[in-house]
Amino acid sequence: MGIYYGNNLIIIKFAGIFELTNFISIDSMSNDIKIRKGLDIKLQGVAEKTVSTAPRSKKFAIKPTDFHGVTPKMVVKEGASVKAGEVIFFSKYSDSVKFVAPVSGTLTEIRRGAKRRILEVIIEADTEDTYVDHGSKDVSQMSGTEVKEHLLAGGCWPFIKQRPYDVIANPEEAPKAIFVSAMSTAPLSADVEFLLKDRMDDFKTGLEAIAKLTSGKTHVCYDAKGSGLFSGINGVALHKVSGPHPAGNVGVQIHHIDPINAGERVWVVGPEDVAIIGSFFRTGKFQADRMVALAGTEAPKNAYYTMRIGTNVHDVVGKISSSVRIISGNVLTGDHIANDGYVGYYANEITMIPEGKEHRMFGWLPFKDNHIPSMSRSSLSWLFPNKRYKVNTNLNGEERALVVTGEMEQVMPMDIFPMQLLKECMAANIEKMENLGIYEVAPEDFALIDYTNTSKIEAQSIIREALDLMIQEVG
Amino acid sequence: MSFLRKKLDDLKRPFEKGQKWEKFAPAFSAFDTFLFVPDHTTKKGAHIRDAVDLKRTMMVVVLALIPALIYGMYNTGYQYFSQTGEAFTFFDAFLHGAWKIVPMIVVSYAVGLGIEFIFAIYRGHEVNEGYLVTGLLIPMIMPVDIPLWMVAVSVAFAVLIGKEAFGGTGMNILNPALMARAFAFFAYPTYMSGNKVWVSEASNVDGISGETILGSLAAGKEVSYDMWSMFAGAIPGSIAETSTLFIGLGALLLILTGIGSWRIIVGGFIGAAAMAFLFNLWGANALMSFPWYQHLIVGGLAFGIVFMATDPVSAAQTYKGKWIYGILVGVFSVMIRVFNPAYPEGVMLAILLMNVFAPTIDHYVIEASIKRRKKRLATVTAKSA
DSSP, rough: OOOEEEEEEEEOOOOOOSSOOOSSSEEETTSSSESSBBBBBBSSOOOEEEEEEOOSEEEEEOOOOGGGTTOOOOOOOOEEEEEBTTTEEEEEEEEEEEEOOOOOOOEEEEEEGGOOOOEEEEEOOOSSSSBBBOOOOOOGGGGGHHHOOOOOTTTTTGGGGEEEETTEEOOOOOOOOEEEEEOOOSSTOOOHHHHHHHHHHHHHHHHHHHHOSSSSSEEEEEETSSSSTTTTTTSSEEEEEOOOTTTHHHHHHHHHHSSOOOOEEEEOOHHHHHHHHHHHHHHHSSSOOOEEEETTTTTSSEEEEEETTBBBBHHOOOOOOTEEEEEEOOTOOEEEEEEEEEEOTOEEEEEEEEEEOOOOOOOTTTTTOOTTSSSSSGGGGGGGGGGGBBBBBBBOOOOOOOOOTTTGGGOOOSOOOOHHHHHHOOOOOOOOHHHHGGGGOOOGGGGHHHHHOOOOHHHHHHHHHHHHHHHHHHH | HHHHHHHHHHHHHGSSTTTTTTGGGHHHHHHHHHEEOOOOBBSSSOOSOOOHHHHHHHHHHHHHHHHHHHHHHEEEEEEEEHHTTOOHHHHHHHHHHHHHHHHHHHHHHHHHHHHHHHHHHHHTOOTTTHHHHHHHHHHTTTTEEEEEEEHHHHHHHHHIIIGGGTTTTTTTTOOOOHHHHHHHHHSSHHHHHHSSSSSSTTTTTOOOOOOOOHHHHTTTTTOOHHHHHHHHSSSOOOOTTTHHHHHHHHHHHHHTTSOOOOOHHHHHHHHHHHHHHHHHOOOSSHHHSSSHHTTTTSSTTHIIIIIIITTTTTTSSSHHHHHHHHHHHHHHHHHHHHOOTSSSHHHHHHHHHHHHHHHHHHHHHHHHHHHHHHHHHHHHHHOOO
C-alpha cells in the first residue's frame, strides 16, 4: 500500500488495515499486469514526436563498456578498413559472441583506459556503407539452431541479454522463456510505439526469429494505455501492462509472469533490437539504425532522430557547455558521456540536463525548495502531481546511514524486500541474496531506489556488484 | 549569500584532504552543510535525486515535536501555579516551564552532539542527523525537576552505550531516547517515579501533590480529572507526554509527510485499546476497570507510540512487521500498566521490549517471502525431474 503517484493522480491509501498481500495484483483471468507501486517522475523536455535524420557522423564507436562482463578480443587492427557488419572483436570467454562494425570505414583508434582496458573502438566512416552480406532468410523455414547461428554470425547476438545477471546471453544455454518489453515507463524515455510504428514488419520477423530460440513461450508486454499497435501479434504471449514506472522494466514483467528460479535463464531483447534483428533476417545486412529521443531541458531540440548505433553525440547536438550533462539513456539508468562521446549500443534516448554543482542555502529545511521533485511529502511538490519539473544532477544531500524504512518498498513492485536484499548484497552473503531474490533483479529495477532513498545510497551499483559476485561464484 | 559561501569555502581549506585539520573535516562539514546543501553531484547510478535527505527527514520530526513541547512548557507552569493557587497568565506559565526545560534541552544537545562529533571525527564519517530528534526527545520525556547533571549522564549513556557501541546511527537495537529515560529511571528512581516528581517544585513545596493519573489508580484512588483535561493535557506527567491533543497534531504531520509509519501508530493504538478493553471486561481492580479509551489519552502511551515506537531504526522494517510491532507495543504498554502497580507507566518498557523483538518479527515476515520463493523452485524441480 502506501503512496502511488501516477496516472495523474495521487492516492494516499490508508485502507486495508491488515495487509495480507502488499504486492501486485495479477489479474488471474487474463494475462494483464497492473502495477501499483512505483513512481512516475515527470520531467520537462519530453521529445516531440517528429523525426529528423541526424547528420551522418564522421566517427562511430563501439564501446565494450556497454557490454557488461565482456572482455573484448580484437580481430581487426588499427588502420584496417572494415565493412558494415564485419566482426571487429569477440568476447574472450564466449568466442562465438561477435561484435561487428556498425558502418564501413577505417578502424582508426582503439582507445584504452586504466590497465589497458578497451573503452572505445573508433571507426572513421566512409561516406557510403558497404555491407557484409549474409543473404536474406525466410525465418519460417529455419530451425532454432539455424536462427542462433545466423544471429551469431551476423553480429546480432549482443542484442540478446539474459536474466539473471543482466549480461549478454550465453548461446550455449537454453532459456525457459523470452521477454520483450514493448514499452518504457522511465522518465523522458522514447515512446516504443513511435519507434516501431513504421517498422512493424521488421519487428514481427524479429519476433518470429527469436521465438525459435526457446522451447518455452515468448512474451511481449505492451502499454495498456497504448494504441494497440502490438495487440494483434501472433505466435507470442501478449500482456497488457499498466501502472507507474518501473512497470515497463522487463524484470518486473518477468517477475509477475514467469519468475526466475535459481538455475533458470530468461532471455530479453529490447523492442527496437527485435526490429534490427528482423531487418537482418530480411535483408542479410547488419543495418543497425535506431530512433533516438533527444530529451531533457538542455537539449537543443526535443525530438526524435534516426541514427546508426555508435553515432558521435557531438554530430547530433553540436557544441554543448560543460555545465550540461549528456546522458546516453534515461536519467535513471543511462551513462554519462562526454560532449564528443558516443551514443550507447542499446540507447534509445539521449537526455541532457544541467549539472547541479551549486549550493542551496538551508535547502534541507522541510517544505523549502519545492521546485525539486520529491516522492517524500516533506516537500510540497506532491501537491502538484501534473507539474513537469526541471531537474539537475545535484545529489540534494549527502550519503548517510540507512535510517528510513519503508520508502524503498514503495517503488519496488516485486515480492522482494529491497532494503534487506541490498544489505545482504553489501555483506556479500550469497545464500541470503539467493533467498531474497537476487536472480529476479537487475540494476535498473533499483534505479528508483537510487533516486528516492533518503540516505543517498547507490543501490544500482550495489546490485551490479552483487550480480557480478553471483556470476563468479554461482555462474 | 554568495559572500557567506565564499567565506565558508575559505574557512574550509585547512580541513581539506592533506591539510593540517583534515581529521576535523566532519565537524566543519556538519556546520557547512547546516547552512548549505552541498554542491555534490551524482557520480554513478541515477543521475537525478529526490529532494529528500536525512536532515530534512529529521527536521520534520523536530517540527512534529514542537506543539507538544510548547504545550509541555505551558503545562509545567500551569500545574505549578494552579496547585499553589497563585494567579497567573499563559505567559507566566509558559515562562515558568521554559525556564526549567530550555536548560535541559541545551544540556541534552550539548552532551549528545558533543559525543556524536567526537565519534564522527574518530571514525571519519559525517555527523548523522539522528541526534537532532533524540536530543529533543530526551528532555521531553523526563520529569521536570530532574537535575541537569542527571540529564547529562543519561544522554551520555544513551549515546555511548545505546548507539555508538552498536556502530552508530542506523545500527542501534534500542531507541536511544528511551535508553536515556530507562537509564535515569533505574539509576535515579527517586527522581523518576513516585508522587512528588511530576509537578514542578512538588518535592520542595508542601502544598503541591504531583501524582499522575496512573499513579493514583495504582494506589487505588479515584481519578479527579475529566476527559477533556486528560485529552488536552492539563494533567501531571513527564514534560511533553500529557497532551494527546498536541501529540496528535505531531502525529498528523508525521503521517501526512509519511515520515512516521502510520502502520505503527494505528497498530499501537489498536493494540492498547484492545488490551485495555479486555481488562475492562475482567475488571478486577481500579487499573483494570479504567475505561479503555481513557487508557489511550493518559500517561505516556500516545507520546511513546507516536514519537518513539516509530523510530525507523529500532522498529520493525517490513510493512507487515510494522503492524505486528505496533500492535504489540500497545498491548504490552497496557499490560505493564495494569500488572505492575509499582511502575504504572508501561509504554517505555513495552517499546524497549519490542525494539528487541523487532528483528525477530521482520525475520518471520521475510521468511514467508523466502518460503514462497523456495516453494516455487521446488515445484519447478519436481516438474522437470
